[in-house]
Amino acid sequence: MWGGLANAATVAQLTGVDALGLISKIRQAARTARQNRRDCEHLARRVDMLAELLPSLRDPEAARPLAGLGDTLSEAHDLLVSCQAGGRVYQFVTASRKAERFRDVERKIDSYLLLFPVISHIGITRRLDGISSSAPPLGSNTSRMPEPAADEEFTMAEITVATNNFAVVLGDGDSGTVYKGKLHDGRDVAVKRLRPGRRGADDAFGTELAILSPLRHDHIVRLLGRCAEDGERVVVTQYMSNGSLHDHLHGRRPPSPVTASWKTRVQVLLGAARAVEHLHRHAVPLVIHGSVTSSHILLGDTWSPRLSGFGASLWRAAGVESQPVAVVADAYGYGDPELCSTGRIKPASDVYSLAVVMLEVLTGNPPVVTVWEEGSRTMVPMTLVSFALPSIQAGRLVDVLDRRPAPEPMTTWQLEPLQLVANTAARCLWLHGDNRPTISDVVANLEQALELICRRVHF
Numbered sequence: 159m160w161g162g163l164a165n166a167a168t169v170a171q172l173t174g175v176d177a178l179g180l181i182s183k184i185r186q187a188a189r190t191a192r193q194n195r196r197d198c199e200h201l202a203r204r205v206d207m208l209a210e211l212l213p214s215l216r217d218p219e220a221a222r223p224l225a226g227l228g229d230t231l232s233e234a235h236d237l238l239v240s241c242q243a244g245g246r247v248y249q250f251v252t253a254s255r256k257a258e259r260f261r262d263v264e265r266k267i268d269s270y271l272l273l274f275p276v277i278s279h280i281g282i283t284r285r286l287d288g289i290s291s292s293a294p295p296l297g298s299n300t301s302r303m304p305e306p307a308a309d310e311e312f313t314m315a316e317i318t319v320a321t322n323n324f325a326v327v328l329g330d331g332d333s334g335t336v337y338k339g340k341l342h343d344g345r346d347v348a349v350k351r352l353r354p355g356r357r358g359a360d361d362a363f364g365t366e367l368a369i370l371s372p373l374r375h376d377h378i379v380r381l382l383g384r385c386a387e388d389g390e391r392v393v394v395t396q397y398m399s400n401g402s403l404h405d406h407l408h409g410r411r412p413p414s415p416v417t418a419s420w421k422t423r424v425q426v427l428l429g430a431a432r433a434v435e436h437l438h439r440h441a442v443p444l445v446i447h448g449s450v451t452s453s454h455i456l457l458g459d460t461w462s463p464r465l466s467g468f469g470a471s472l473w474r475a476a477g478v479e480s481q482p483v484a485v486v487a488d489a490y491g492y493g494d495p496e497l498c499s500t501g502r503i504k505p506a507s508d509v510y511s512l513a514v515v516m517l518e519v520l521t522g523n524p525p526v527v528t529v530w531e532e533g534s535r536t537m538v539p540m541t542l543v544s545f546a547l548p549s550i551q552a553g554r555l556v557d558v559l560d561r562r563p564a565p566e567p568m569t570t571w572q573l574e575p576l577q578l579v580a581n582t583a584a585r586c587l588w589l590h591g592d593n594r595p596t597i598s599d600v601v602a603n604l605e606q607a608l609e610l611i612c613r614r615v616h617f
């Protein structure tokens with residue numbers, strides 16, 4: 159991430175300010191802040207994005223829109239420094255006023271981040287002009303934002319070598335098969351080879367790359383590269399050594415901390431919720447995931463989760479409450495009923511799907527279960543929501559709780575954090591999206607649940 163710091167002199171010349179020096183100080187100040195810590199973290203992440211983009215500046219003309227960046231960075235730095243001091247009472251009094259200042263500085267930084275596709279477009283156009291004076295005049299396509307480039311472009315030959323001719327299958331999804339690979343520099347990767355000829359495959363490929371490419375978050379899987387050659391479509395992402403939450407909960411893996419520990423389960427939920435919160439509130443541009451499922455929550459070496467599966471995602475249109483989707487995905491029990499009936503998606507649709515994952519984590523059941531139906535005397539499918547929600551709403555969580563983490567009956571005191579998770583899930587499952595909590599409320603409740611679990615040491 160900080161590789162670009164070597165270009166500091168160039169960036170300073172182009173922006174008229176030692177932007178990377180200021181960014182370095184901002185990172186330092188964010189690390190030692192004592193007040194508004196989450197706001198500080200969010201601000202630092204945005205500034206990290208700037209640090210990644212600034213070294214790509216080449217052209218003084220193109221860098222002109224960044225005039226004023228220095229002032230904004232200084233403002234950000236001053237704000238972070240002001241979060242270092244103060245006693246508890248002082249902090250209490252100033253915290254909410256500070257939160258407003260954070261929003262303000264974040265907005266300003268966002269406006270610079272949004273300029274980068276345009277800046278790189280200007281830069282490329284000017285370079286092309288230089289190369290060929292007979293280049294075609296700028297036409298209607300100049301109004302289209304250029305897509306941010308994925309990190310690396312691979313050939314199919316390189317992908318075949320990296321996967322040892324597609325030898326190890328990590329998993330299968332609707333859109334393709336995922337293989338284990340190793341890049342020339344030794345990095346382990348996951349290589350998703352999209353099923354050729356599948357309807358909408360090209361759209362899903364383009365969407366996943368365009369949306370995932372600029373995303374940087376501890377709980378979102380990182381895009382490393384792509385390949386589009388001879389009808390093949392391949393997406394390369396970081397390798398998550400412990401597979402998906404779905405496989406741990408629903409039986410295709412040996413016992414693990416996910417099966418055995420409520421603490422790990424709630425930590426995984428919290429990480430996934432933070433990823434969705436990043437998409438809904440902090441990503442530039444904002445994103446609706448559109449397919450939050452336990453198969454798309456992947457687990458790394460330390461069981462820390464990352465959200466994946468961005469093939470159905472979309473950028474959130476500014477200023478609209480809901481937006482139409484081309485196809486309502488067949489979501490196997492995760493589908494928001496409001497989205498299914500209106501064909502319009504909103505952030506609350508992700509909140510609904512995440513709540514289904516919360517039920518999976520609490521009950522250990524998949525999103526669709528089979529139950530015995532007395533009338534037809536057969537096993538029939540039923541959504542997990544219909545199966546588990548009545549017990550939760552009746553205050554009988556124990557009736558549906560997964561026994562694997564704690565085979566013995568639990569006391570009310572032990573149950574309290576899980577009851578909080580269950581009640582949160584129940585509120586997220588309201589039919590009307592507007593009645594559901596926001597993702598930030600969900601994050602706050604899961605944080606509280608985790609804190610309660612950590613206080614009950616032997617839990």
Ligand SMILES: Nc1ncnc2c1ncn2[C@@H]1O[C@H](COP(=O)(O)OP(=O)(O)OP(=O)(O)O)[C@@H](O)[C@H]1O
Nearest residue numbers: 328329330331332333334336348396397398402453
């Ligand atoms: N980065 C990764 N590291 C390890 N395993 C992965 C990774 N990505 C995917 N997998 C495995 O492959 C499975 C299928 O991946 P995924 O669900 O993303 O496929 P998909 O075709 O995009 O999904 P969908 O069915 O939603 O179209 C996952 O459930 C997981 O087991």
